[in-house]
Structures are given as C-alpha cells and as structure tokens.
Amino acid sequence: MAATQQQPATAASAAMLTGIRAAGDRAILVELSSLDAVLSLQSQLTAHPQPGQVDVIAAAGTVLITADSPHALQALAAHVRSLDLEAPVEAESTLVTIEVVYDGDDLDEAAGLTGLGREGVVAAHTGQLWTAAFAGFAPGFAYLTGENSTLDVPRRRSPRTAVPAGAVALGGPYSAIYPRQSPGGWQLIGRTEAALWDLGRESPALIRPGDTVRFAAVRAQATVTRLQEASGITAGLAPVEEPATAGLAVRKPGLQATIQDLGRPGYASLGVSSSGAMDRGALRRANRLVGNPEGDAGIEILFGGLELEALTDQVLALTGANVPLEVTPSEDTKQRTTAVRHPACDAPFALLAGERLTVGTPTAGLRAYLGVRGGLAGPAALGSRSTDTMSGLGPEALQAGTILPVGTPNPGSVVGNPEISPLPDKDQATVLRVVPGPRQDWFNGETLHNFLSQEWTVSPKSNRIGLRLDGQALSRSREGELASEGTVRGAVQVPPEGKPVLFLSDHPVTGGYPVIAVVVHADLDKAAQLPPGASVRFTAASPAEQHETPKESFHA
Template sequence: MPAPVHIRPAGDRALLVDLPGLQEVLSLQATLTADPADGQVDVVAAARTVLVTASSPAAARQIAARIRAADLAAAPGAAADLVVVDTLYDGEDLAAVADLTGLSIDGVIAAHSGQTWTAAFGGFAPGFAYLAGEDTRLEVPRRPSPRTAIPAGSVALAGTYSAVYPGRSPGGWQLIGRTTARMWDPHREQPALVRPGARVRFRPVRELVEISRPAPAAAGTGKPGHGVVVLSPGLQTTVQDLGRPGFADLGVTVSGALDRGALRRANRLAGNPAGAAGLETVLGGLVLEAAGDQVVAVSGTRVPLTITGPDGGGRMVAAEAPFALLDGETLTLGTPASGLRSYVAIRGGLDVPAVLAARATDTLSGTGPAPVARGTMLPVAAAPPGSVVGFPEPPAAEPAEVTELRFVPGPRADWFTAQSLAGLGQQLWTVTPQSNRIGLRLDGTPLERARAGELDSEGTVSGAIQVPPSGLPILFLADHPVTGGYPVAGVVLAADLDKAAQLGPGARIRFVPAPEAAPVPL
C-alpha cells in the first residue's frame, strides 16, 4: 500500500513532499534520481521531506501526479559503490561523546567504524552529507555552544547522524576525528565524494596521508590577452550566467544572474547566446579597459555609460544597445537613475573557467569565479560564427513606487497566525541595507507564529519568503542556501523575481497572494 504523502506547493514551480520518515524520503529520492521526470530540475531530500523543483508549473503538476502514484513503502536499493573514508580518531569531543553514550573511547571508535552509514541527504554546504547509521548507541546532542570554525575534514556526530565537514565552517556537531578525504572537489567528474544514497564506511588509521589535487585546466577559446581589464570593480561585481541547476542535492544552489531577463537581453544585444557569461554589478562604479576591440551591451538599469579613449577624449553611449569598445578604451558605468543591478555582456562571452558546467559566482558557497577585483583580466571567448548583434531595446522601465510581487502561500503557512498571514500581503515591506544576492531582508510589522518549536531543515527555493524568529521576512534570491530551518510563509512566482533583483535599500514591496498559481491545491 502506498505510503501517505502530503504534497505542498512551494511557489509555482516546486513541490514540498511531507513523508512519514527517512525510509520514505530515501525511497522517493531514489525513484526520482534513477528515473527523472520530464521537467525535473532538482531533488533535495531532508529528514522528513523531499523538495522537487520543476522547469515549469505544468511539469510540477505532472511530477505531483507521479509522486502520488509511487510506492514509497519499498526500501530503496543499495548504492552500487561503497565509499571508504580513512579516519584518524583524535577529535576534540571524542571523550565527551564517550561520556554521553556510556561507551569507552575505543567503544565509540568501534561503533562508528563498525557500521555502514547511508548518505540520507545533503546539507548546508557543497559536499556535506547527513549520514544515517545503524547503531543507535551513537546518538548525541549538538554542542551547547557551536564552534566558530571547524576545520575541513572533521568527522562529527549530531543527533542520529554522522558527517564530514567538506570545508572550514562554523558548526555545533561533536568532533570525533578527521580525514584527508576530499569530500568536495568541483573539478572532479563527480564533485561530491559522497552523494545522497551512497554507503559509507569509516576506516580507522594511525596517520593520514594528504593527496594533492592537480590544478584545473584553464578555459580559453579566444585570443590570448583578448578581453577586458577591470580598472575599478564597483560594488558587488561578479561573473554571472544563467546558473547551474541540477546540483542542489549536493548543496549547490542554482545561483546565476538575479535579473535573468536583463542578462538575456544584454547577451542578445551583444550577439551572444542567452546564457553566455557576463558581469553583474551594483549601482555603477565599474570601469573596464578593452584589451582588443570588443562589442559590448549593458542592460538592467538606466545607467549612464562613458567611453574614454587613450587620448583622454570621451563620448557617451546608450544602455540597451550594442556599441564598440576599441582596444585601449575604457568604459565607465555611472550611477543608475533607477534600478540597482546592471549587466555587461561582451560579444563572445566571458571565458573564465566553468565550475559544474557554469561560470556563475555563488557568493554563499564560494563556487565559481572569485568576485571581480581591480586588475582582473577577464578573457573573452571567440564569437560564434554567424552571430549578430541585436536591435536596441527600449530603456529599462522606471520602478514603481511600490513593487508588487505575486506569491503562492506556503508551504509552511500553517506555522503562522491567520492575522499574520493576512498582514504578509496587506502591509508594505521595506528593503533593508543588509540585503544581498542571498536575499532581501525586509522591515515591517513582524509576523507571529501560531506554533512553538523549530522546523526540521528542509529544501528551499528562490523566491521563498522565509521567516526567522524575529518575524521579519527574508526573500530568498539566487544565492540562497539549499536548505533552511525557518518556516516559509510563501514563495514569490518565478516570473516576478527579476523585479526583486532591482530593489535597493529603501524600496517598498507589497506581496500579492496568487493561490491560483499553485501547481497543486493549497
């Protein structure tokens, strides 16, 4: 008999599936991973939920029907490969874990290394996997005071799970050992050493051997020295394309341009494919010098553009239209008259190395190119044969005094009082200066919860209106964390997120309920 499931909409293109327990989670995850549904983009498992992101509302509806018909009572098949992790058991909390479990230190080591762990789901960082064990004796609480920095390779326990920290990060897990196994390497064919569903054994060793990683191959299809040099980086300037969907189960968000329409428009004007890599910059101040003749287009804001020649002479050019930037000339982006983020496309596209099939900079996880700095040489690829520049576009529209963003209520609307849910859509919210590519932090009348306690971490999506204990919402944007532990009161429609990308501090938002856009009934 099929296991009971509750499918909640998470916006207009995603589903959050509530399940009875971890076995059903692993079964659904294995089913969707082994045979992806049409339009399936990402599958993010958690302790009792699976988040499925689709390419369209229609695809989300079809996936929901498939999930309802699935037999999740059957245990998922075992992974073909067993990952063995050499571990030196000398962790700072090893003695504390022995006290908490009533075992000796040798007993803790034997219990941890003597069982096969299953990678249940990914975590807060690329390559972090929650490992479910067979031996309940190792269940321990998190530390009462989290550490501010845990070294990469730390082997840890918390609750019923074990994990290996893939990189240096804060955390509250109990540290029992360490390994030199590289849990995350975006330059490998399989970047995560342990993927969800994999089996893991920890092998005790007396010493660790460090294995060096060869340097990644450099990109390059253009002429050496052909590109642009950054003379002034401006604010929050990063390389962006349309992102890297399909890696959320490994802890990697899609990322990419916040205003996807503006990047597509700039690329069309410059004669590039829609997903070519360009620059995203905030509030002007970016200055680029051409190394070789370039064709450039700028979109997204009403920004003044000045070209200065080597002789000091200058001229103004228009945004939303292609223009030539000749060898040795500089392009300066002034302060936009309206809007926040501008996008600079160069014919051929920026030819920085791809990471996980994309060139986007993920500011949360550090995946992709580093933020642009003064003196950076950005190579430009050769333009595709037959590519042509586009016709000029109308100037970017003036932002409204109040930006309306449509949203689908839920998936955790039941965590809030009816009055607060009504207030989410009735009041005006103000964007605060603490906002960034991860999300817009909003100020207004705090939302009140209808229940106490904490929500188990579960998958999140761009557009999620997450509400921390303060009651003040955070509207997640492209670099949002893959999972979160605060309830989501609603999710902004994908079509409205470009508008959110152009909202700076002080901008006002009204959330407009759009329950009819939900792919499944609320």
C-alpha cells in the same frame, strides 16, 4: 495539485506518502512517513527523470522537487502519487573509507551524552557502516545514517560561528563531515584531510547519496581512499575550453562585480544551488543586444563602480540598473576617436582597443549586467561560469588586474535593437506576488494578514543569498523547530526573530525555518534591483498569475 493520478501499488505505499505541499509555482514538497520512503522516491526520480524535472532534494522526511514549468510540475505531482514507495533504492553505491583523527572539541561532550566514554564513541563510530542518505547544506556535505542509534546526540545549544573544513561531527541521528569552513552546531568528534568536494574529479562530491562510508581511526595525518566497484567513479579531465581571446582588463572592480550566466540547475542533490544572475531577464537582454545566446556569461555589477579597458575591439551592452556610462579614449585610440563618449544603456555600443569604460552609480535599480559579444569565456564549474558566493563555486569576484577572455561570436549572429529595461520606482513599494508557502500552517490568520498588509524595507544586510526585510515581526503559531528541508529561489523564510528572508540566487539548498510564502517565478527578477531602503509589499497571486512567464515589469 488536482491532476488525475494513478494509485500507488499498495495501500502500505500509499500510507508512506503523507502529503504534497506547493512550494511556489514550480516546486512541490513531498512529505513522507520514513527515511526509507524518502530514499525510494529520490532514487526513482533520479534513475528515471520525468519531463521538466530539474532538481530532487531529499531530507529527513521530505523530498523537494522542482520543475521548469507549472505544467511539468502538475505532471510530476501525479507521477509521485503513482509510485511504489516500497520499491528498493536503485542508487549506485561505492564504499568510501575516511581516516579520522579523533580529537574533536566535543568528543568529551559526546562521550558524556552517550555514556560510552571517549574510546566507546570512537569504537561506535568506526565499528559500523554509514550510509549517505542525502546531501545538503553545502557542496559535499552528506547526511550519514548509521546501523544503530548509539551515537544519537543533540546538536550544540550554541552553534559555532566557524567549523573548520574536515571536521567530523555528530548531530541527532546523523554523522557528517564539513567540506569547508562554515558555521555549524553539530558535535565535533574528529577531523580528516579527505577532500569532500573537488571539481577536478569527474564526480566532485566524494560522498554521494547511496554511498557507504567506513570511518577508520588514525593517529597521524588523515587520508582517504575510495574503493571503486563496477559502477564506481573514475577521474576525468576538465572539458577543453573553446578558443577565446583576452578581450577586457579590469581596472577597478567597484563594490562587487562577478561573472554570471543563467546558473547551474540540477545539482541541488549535491548541495549546490543554481546560482546565476540575480536579474535573469536583464542578462538575457544584454546578450540579445550583442548577438549572443541568452545564456552566455556576462558581468553582474553591484552599485556601479566598474572600470574596464578593452584589449581588443569589443561590442558591449549594459542592461538592468540605470547607470551613467563613460568611454574614455586612450592615446592609441585618438586616431579613431577623440571625444569622451556616453553610450546609452539598453543598446549595443563599441569599445575600441585601448578605450576605457566606466560604469557609474545607479540612478535607479541596483544591479547592472554587461554583455560582451562572444560571451565571457574561461573555465566552467558544473556547466556554468557563474560565481556562487555561498558555496565558493565559480570564479572569484573580479579584482583590479583581472583579464577577461572573450569567446568567438556565433557565425551570422547580429546585434539587437535597443530594448527598454523597466526598473522599480523608488517612490513606491515594489509589489511581489506570492503563493502560500509549504509551511504557511506555522502561522495564524493574523500573522498572514500582517505579512501581506504591511510594507517591508530591504535591509542593508541583504546580498545574493537573500533579501533581509525589516518591518513588524511575524510570530509563529507553533513551538519548536522545523527539520531542515529543501528550499527554492523565491522562498520567504521566517526565522525565530520574525523578520522574513527572501531567498535569491545563491540561497542554501536546504533550510530549517518555516516558509510562509513563495514569490512566483515571473516576479523573481524584480528583487535583484531593490537597493537597501527600498519598500516591498507582498500580494497573493491569482491562479492565472501563477502560470505567467516572467515579465519585465515591476509594479502591479
């Protein structure tokens, strides 16, 4: 980031900013010398958002900042350099009291590691105030810092595959509460019934960055109270939905069909990824074809198999993967149409009440997108109807019998002309352009060459969280582990086994493996159409290519 910047207010503030690393073409990773500097930067950017700023993700020693364009990112980098990182934190603070039953599976282990004994651990945990420094890992998960280091214990050597929701835990200098069942390696010392994440609240996260937490030991069922200050959070009603009609019924859901729009950016500080359609260009095309705004919700269909029945007359369009379509008339519709029809992809078509649409197996690509004139309606979570398979936000995957409400088309909207939907060629490797990752210095030149020179194979273990790639394992040039820090869609992480993982729509907000490269924004939709067994090759993007808008093409 070579923009001209103002100088920080003091030399001490300048020393707190130890580096700014590119994290793709729309994000930077700011390295800071202390948690206080992290919280100061996060606070200032949250209180005074800059043009183009999307997400600010704080971690122990870094802040990841994402933007909506490369130009906005350059301005953000310059702004960060100008800030006084000694400035006090401006975050609102609410006191949250959590009642805990201290009977965790690792309480004895923590007692031995600290030398405090069981009662001493409980006394130390309840006898100090904790501050929510930052969020991550999962919606509602907050990293809490204490007033002293008496409970600083290492994580378990072997993580559990499932930690129950409500588990109260210690990990390094932090304490936290698991908001839902998930894998985890922290030391479990107790449990609570507190609802850490509830979309029925105006603020879904019970504990937000900047809040103060007090733990209280109880013998019976644990409960929670939240003491509100003048700036506290009050309960709110869910927004009223616009009028909609029951438009479609799911008869067969196929392998996986989910409702998706363009996602919910801006909530990463609460542990919520943007999610949304994997192939966003395909969803936009489907909406254009039926006369919708590009961000309306449609159906993402994995590997075909979806069967829908129209409850009222509908106008549809299917884009993305190349799939055969079949419309079968019912007895009630034979007066209007008598023959089985095979509509074309990438063009609008009618589905009359009573007719059934069957989406076949793709002949090219992997995911298809069904746009419905008026857009799919129903409740929204944090401003989006997208299904997030990792966090559990949004509607569940479609099941047989699901009724899909359809909204009212905008007055004056018209259907679009057919559009070509380019797809990867199964006979050659799909090329994804990358920029250096923020932790490329964890790998030597030979490893970087191997990463770019070989063809990788998409593993069957891939999903909406990310593409797992098989090939010659990559080795690190550094020992030890990386502290968790913010991640972006398109980041290529390298776990200890050396097999890269390309993060996609439902990726975790933070990660602890070094990122060797980041796929440029313009190429991200390509990965959504890569089936298991497909070949992928990475190539370095030129400076001009890093500033491209997304193009609907698949091969360099």
